[in-house]
Amino acid sequence: MNTTTTPITEEDTSRTLRIDHGILHYHEVGHGPPLVMLHGSGPGATGWANFGENLAAFAPHFRCLVLDLPGFGRSYAPPTNLVLHGAEAVSAFVDGLGLDAFSLLGNSLGGKFAAQVAAARPDQVRRLATIGGVGLPLFSPLPSEGISRLVDFVENPTREQLIAWMRSMVFDPATLTEELIERRWAAATEPEALASIRQIYSREKLSFLRDVMLDNNNEFVTLREIQAPTLVTWGRDDRVTPLDGMIPAMRLIRDCEVHIFPNCGHWSMIERKDEFERVVIEFLTRDESETTP
Template identity: 30%
Template sequence: MNQAEQLQDQYVKVGSVNTRYWQAGDSGSTVILLHGGGGYIELWKYNILELAKHHRVYAFDMVGAGRSDKPDAAHYTFDFMAQFTRDFMKVLEIPKAILIGTSAGGGVALTLTLNFPQLVERLILVGSAGLGKELNFLLRVTTIPGLGKLFSSPSKSGVAMLCKQAVYDSKLITDEIVEEFYQMATLPGAAQATLNLGRSNFNIWGQFYHSITDKLHTIEVPTLIIWGRQDPMVPLTHAQNAVKIISHAQLEIIEECGHWSPIEHPQKFNQLVLEFLS
C-alpha cells in the first residue's frame, strides 16, 4: 500500500461546491496544504503523512480542481480562492491554521494572509505565484484566446511535457505520474477551469502581482519561503525579493530542484517544514 492509499477521500459542501479533502493527524497545530494550478491533493502524497506525525493536516482539491466541483461562471482569482479557503475552514470549524501553498496555492495563501490575517498562524510559500511579474512562457501563452484552445483538450504527451518542465530531473516523471495528472486534467470542466485560473491571474506579459507585493510589508506571521534553485516556472529572484520585505521571513533554497520541491525532494521539504514549525 502506498502512502496515498492510506488516506481516504472525504467530501464536504463549501457553499454549493462539493469539495474533496484528506485529513491526517490528530495533534499539534492545524496545517492546510494548498496545491498549485491544475493540481490536486495526490500531489501532497509524499508529505501529508510525514507532517501528520506532528500536526493535524488537511489537503483539499481547490474549487475548480481535482475532484471538487468546477463552477462554470467562477473567475478563479486569488481573492476568490482565498475566500473559498476561508469558507472551507469555517465549514470544518478550523479557527486558525498554518498555510502551505505551492505555486498558485502560494498566491492563495498570501491573499488569505493579507485579507484575513487573524486566520493564519504561520505561512509557508513554495515556488509561490504572486510575488513578481515574470512567469514561464508555457503558462503565459495559455492566456491567448486562440492558443489557449490548444490546452483545452489535454493529451498525455502534453501533460508529460508540462510535468517534466516542473522538475529539475525529468526522470522523476514516471508513467504513473503522467497518467494520474492526465486523468485529473481530463475530468469534466477541469481544463476550462485551469485556463480560467490562468486568465484570472496573469496574461501574456506575466502575473498580476501588485495587489500582493504592495502589501507584503504588512505580513507579520512567521513565514518560510522554499524555492528550487532551478525553478523554471517562477524565478528565484521573486523569493529573494520577498524575504527582504516580509518582516519575519526566511528563505530556504533546495539545490538541483525545480518547481515541485514537495515531489522532487520530499524528505528535504518535509524536514524544512517540520523544523520551521517546531
C-alpha cells in the same frame, strides 16, 4: 522520512464540506495543530497529487487538511476564474471547519492564496510556508516557460504536450515516472478538469495572467500585511515561477526566511521530498520563543 507505519490512502482520508458555493473536497489525516495544505494549478492538480506522498511525514505532527481548490479534484467548479476567488474559498473552508488557529502550506498558486489568507487573518494564521508562487518575478520573462507549456497543453491536450509541461516542472526528468505521468494524464483529461483549467490558462487569458502577476500594489500590500512567521521555499531551477520572484517576499514579509532547494524545479515536495519535509516540518514546529519579535 516516513515516520508512520499505517498506510495513508487517498480514499480513507477523503472528506467533504459544504459551503455557500458548493462542496469542497479535502483529505484529513494526523493529529496536532491544524495545517491547511493548498496545491498549485495545472492539468490534473489536486491536493492529493501535490501532497499525498508527504502526508506520512507530516501527519505525526499536524492535523493535515489537504484541500482540493475549487475547479480541481472533487471540489465544486467556480463560475469564473479561480484566481479571483481562491482565497475566499480557503477562508470559507477554515470557517466551515471552525478553525480558530492554523498554519498554511501552499504550493505555487496555492502559495499565493495562502499568503492572501495570512494577510487577511493575522490573528488566526500561526505560520505560513510557501513553495514558489508568492512575490513577483523581477527579471524573468512573463509568461514563464512552464506557463507557456501549460497553455500549449490546454490548447492541444495531448499526452505529448502534457509530458512537455511536466518536464518544465522538474529539474531532473527522471523524476517523472510512468506512473506519475499516467496518473496526471488520467486526471488532466477528464472533461470537468479541462473545463476548469481553461478558465485560468489559455492564449486569450495570458494577458489577464500577466496583469494579475504585475499588479504590484495588491501584491506588495499583501506581503507587507503578513504577520505570521513565514518560510518561503523555492527550487533554484524553477521554470514556472522563477527564483527572482522570491526577492519581494523576502524583503516585504515582516518575519521571513528563505530556503532554496538546489537542482530542483517547481515541485520541490516531489523532487526533493526528504529535504522538503525536513525543512518545512522543522519550521512549522519551531518553538514560538525563537521567532523574531
